[in-house]
Amino acid sequence: MQRFEGRVAVITGAGSGIGRATALRLAEEGASVVAVDLDQAAGERVAKESGGLFVAADVTDEAAVERVYAEVKAVYGRIDVAFNNAGISPPEDDSILETGLDAWRRVQEVNLTSVYLCCRHVLPYMREQGGGPSSTPRRSWPPWAPPPPRSPTPPARAGCSR
Numbered sequence: 001m002q003r004f005e006g007r008v009a010v011i012t013g014a015g016s017g018i019g020r021a022t023a024l025r026l027a028e029e030g031a032s033v034v035a036v037d038l039d040q041a042a043g044e045r046v047a048k049e050s051g052g053l054f055v056a057a058d059v060t061d062e063a064a065v066e067r068v069y070a071e072v073k074a075v076y077g078r079i080d081v082a083f084n085n086a087g088i089s090p091p092e093d094d095s096i097l098e099t100g101l102d103a104w105r106r107v108q109e110v111n112l113t114s115v116y117l118c119c120r121h122v123l124p125y126m127r128e129q130g131g132g133p134s135s136t137p138r139r140s141w142p143p144w145a146p147p148p149p150r151s152p153t154p155p156a157r158a159g160c161s162r
């Protein structure tokens, strides 16, 4: 069944892992996929695999995020799905006693502020076209699983859940 036929899906962090798997699955379901990543080689590979478009962007850069959705709108004329998936879990994201302020700030920027930026810049397009937006912050840690033993990640995740 082609549940996403005629739909345009923008996936950040599409170059790897969950983003890549989502891009391929949505393409299988008929969506036009836009793979967004700061890793050009990985993003281009996934765009090719999914028959979609690659747009390079660092999701912590507001101007870059704004350009992503403007380009998608210019190419496809609509945006139906925004999967704000890009995120990091660097090795220095550790116990709160070990995590330095730079690592803390970087994780909040990439895992939380980026979600704000993506929602802020995609929702006007979705509202304009009507039909009900689909914008998801990011896959969260399953509620039944114990949280990972890290300090910056849970607050960033909690910020995405409301």
Ligand SMILES: NC(=O)c1ccc[n+]([C@@H]2O[C@H](COP(=O)([O-])OP(=O)(O)OC[C@H]3O[C@@H](n4cnc5c(N)ncnc54)[C@H](O)[C@@H]3O)[C@@H](O)[C@H]2O)c1
Binding pocket: 012, 013, 014, 015, 016, 017, 018, 019, 036, 037, 038, 039, 042, 057, 058, 059, 060, 085, 086, 087, 088, 089, 110, 111, 138, 139, 140, 141
């Ligand atoms: N893998 C897990 O078990 C798990 C569990 C819970 C939540 N998550 C979250 O799900 C998301 C994806 O996880 P994953 O395991 O697939 O990660 P991954 O590292 O395999 O993929 C993340 C992708 O995001 C891209 N990226 C990183 N920073 C970026 C930036 N500033 N701008 C644009 N692209 C950027 C990377 O280049 C990479 O392609 C992350 O937000 C992660 O925190 C993952």
